Amino acid sequence: GDSVTQTEGQVTVSESKSLIINCTYSATSIGYPNLFWYVRYPGEGLQLLLKVITAGQKGSSRGFEATYNKEATSFHLQKASVQESDSAVYYCALSRSSNTNKVVFGTGTRLQVLP
Amino acid sequence: DTTVKQNPRYKLARVGKPVNLICSQTMNHDTMYWYQKKPNQAPKLLLFYYDKILNREADTFEKFQSSRPNNSFCSLYIGSAGLEYSAMYLCASSRAGHISNERLFFGHGTKLSVL
Numbered sequence: 001g002d003s004v005t006q007t008e009g010q011v012t013v014s015e016s017k018s019l020i021i022n023c024t025y026s027a028t029s030i031g032y033p034n035l036f037w038y039v040r041y042p043g044e045g046l047q048l049l050l051k052v053i054t055a056g057q058k059g060s061s062r063g064f065e066a067t068y069n070k071e072a073t074s075f076h077l078q079k080a081s082v083q084e085s086d087s088a089v090y091y092c093a094l095s096r097s098s099n100t101n102k103v104v105f106g107t108g109t110r111l112q113v114l115p
Numbered sequence: 116d117t118t119v120k121q122n123p124r125y126k127l128a129r130v131g132k133p134v135n136l137i138c139s140q141t142m143n144h145d146t147m148y149w150y151q152k153k154p155n156q157a158p159k160l161l162l163f164y165y166d167k168i169l170n171r172e173a174d175t176f177e178k179f180q181s182s183r184p185n186n187s188f189c190s191l192y193i194g195s196a197g198l199e200y201s202a203m204y205l206c207a208s209s210r211a212g213h214i215s216n217e218r219l220f221f222g223h224g225t226k227l228s229v230l
Binding site for chain 1: 146156160163205207209212214216217222224
């Protein structure tokens with residue numbers, strides 16, 4: 001079945017430094033999946049950070065960017081300069097382009113930003 | 116009000132006893148989902164209601180039940196809790212559950228501990 005892989009369980013970055021959180025996917029269905037990044041800030045529920053539904057396109061939100069790379073089957077999350085308030089758990093996810101909205105998540109990457 | 120509410124936030128259950136978790140949303144979303152989240156694992160979809168139609172995942176089909184008495188409420192029922200049911204249970208909702216790129220709105224989750 002479909003799957004999402006996040007290789008880093010935790011990433012620690014100093015404030016104002018750049019960030020990359022890796023995500024690769026495997027989608028067994030015909031066609032290209034929709035790709036998402038969700039985030040869980042401390043004390044809050046999971047919420048959508050950004051999504052891209054067209055291969056080759058880039059999504060952005062709150063200074064974060066992710067590009068849908070269908071050749072590499074990747075959707076890495078990047079930010080040029082992180083802030084302490086970005087400390088959270090980030091989940092890469094996909095859904096199939098079919099008639100249901102079933103979302104498959106990765107295991108998550110905890111980002112700790114040091115002041 | 117774009118919130119999904121889950122009650123309770125923490126629940127203690129005894130092995131062999133039933134468990135009922137509650138979720139509500141006021142966004143008039145047609146689809147409600149239940150995910151199970153264990154430490155260091157990805158959120159795993161258990162089941163979802165698209166309007167009044169219940170869809171249960173094949174590998175957890177016999178372990179969980181659910182009801183949706185109206186559009187706003189959805190419950191997750193465990194008939195006989197085992198130690199393996201200890202996890203965070205996440206409720207989510209979305210509009211247009213037949214479309215695969217709609218965002219999910221999550222509650223804070225209910226942490227279930229089975230002793």
